[in-house]
Amino acid sequence: MISERMYGAVVRHTGGRKMNVKFVVDSSCDMRDTEYSNLTTVPLTISTDKHNWLDEDLDINEMLSELESYKGRSYTACPNVECWMNAFRGADVVYVATLTSGLSGTYNSAMVARDLYLKENPDVKIQVFDTLSTGAEIRLFVEKLMELNNQGCSFEEVCQKAREYKKKTRLLFSLKSLHNLAQNGRINKAIASAIGVLGISIIGMASSQGTLQPITKSRGDKRVVAKMLDELKKLGYNGGKIRISHVENEPLANQIKAAIKELYHGADVLVYKARGLCSYYAERGAILMGCELA
Numbered sequence: 001m002i003s004e005r006m007y008g009a010v011v012r013h014t015g016g017r018k019m020n021v022k023f024v025v026d027s028s029c030d031m032r033d034t035e036y037s038n039l040t041t042v043p044l045t046i047s048t049d050k051h052n053w054l055d056e057d058l059d060i061n062e063m064l065s066e067l068e069s070y071k072g073r074s075y076t077a078c079p080n081v082e083c084w085m086n087a088f089r090g091a092d093v094v095y096v097a098t099l100t101s102g103l104s105g106t107y108n109s110a111m112v113a114r115d116l117y118l119k120e121n122p123d124v125k126i127q128v129f130d131t132l133s134t135g136a137e138i139r140l141f142v143e144k145l146m147e148l149n150n151q152g153c154s155f156e157e158v159c160q161k162a163r164e165y166k167k168k169t170r171l172l173f174s175l176k177s178l179h180n181l182a183q184n185g186r187i188n189k190a191i192a193s194a195i196g197v198l199g200i201s202i203i204g205m206a207s208s209q210g211t212l213q214p215i216t217k218s219r220g221d222k223r224v225v226a227k228m229l230d231e232l233k234k235l236g237y238n239g240g241k242i243r244i245s246h247v248e249n250e251p252l253a254n255q256i257k258a259a260i261k262e263l264y265h266g267a268d269v270l271v272y273k274a275r276g277l278c279s280y281y282a283e284r285g286a287i288l289m290g291c292e293l294a
């Protein structure tokens with residue numbers, strides 16, 4: 001089985017038949033379409049009563065500044081069914097990974113799109129995965145889907161192995177404000193009122209239900225680095241892949257990267273900017289870290 005990149009999709013030759021494979025993810029994954037020729041990201045929307053931001057090529061600093069000075073309410077919306085269906089077009093096989101169904105309707109909307117699309121195109125194969133997570137952990141998952149596909153795994157094998165892989169990844173995060181999560185009812189009030197003190201970061205992880213699970217609090221970025229490393233160790237991390245997205249806080253992301261590299265030589269760590277959806281909810285200064293456990 002030979003794989004090659006062609007016309008924006010992986011074309012695989014199996015007994016003469018060409019298969020176009022696409023990977024479709026919502027914008028909470030913080031990946032960019034330009035990173036891979038066969039990747040399509042579907043945007044969520046961030047809004048105030050005055051302004052809508054479609055999560056595509058946003059100037060994050062500008063959006064956050066406007067939101068920080070805005071006195072009214074702000075909210076988000078998941079991609080609609082049509083957006084998903086448009087992203088599926090042109091492929092024989094589609095792997096879809098979505099933001100956690102524990103906090104968003106994104107997974108449901110992708111499933112409705114899948115059912116409708118399959119009615120019109122019964123020969124297409126579409127698998128929608130609810131990642132029960134967001135950001136950097138979705139990136140790890142998508143990278144794994146791509147790797148399995150490039151190795152020549154069948155549709156069923158890719159799905160099964162990816163599900164196994166998901167059991168060995170986690171999302172850790174550090175947030176400096178829970179305002180937008182609380183305002184939109186994505187965390188319970190008790191958690192929300194526990195912080196809000198200036199200079200305190202909350203460190204937590206994605207729970208197995210795909211919700212936000214606080215672990216500890218920390219004051220100052222230096223301690224955030226130490227605590228994130230502590231949590232990694234507790235999870236049994238042993239030098240696997242790490243993906244770190246940050247909300248306007250590259251210095252902290254790089255400090256965490258350096259600390260990991262120092263302890264675990266040769267670890268594959270990638271640092272990049274979060275896109276709009278995660279920037280809105282995680283807020284300025286945040287770090288989202290996807291880690292591959294042993």
Ligand code: X90
Pocket residue numbers: 044076077078100103104105106132133134171173186205206207210211212213277278281282
């Ligand atoms: O409008 C919508 O449907 C979007 C709702 C998104 C809600 C949560 C996004 C979380 C972004 C915050 C920190 C990490 C929490 C991880 C929990 C799984 C990032």
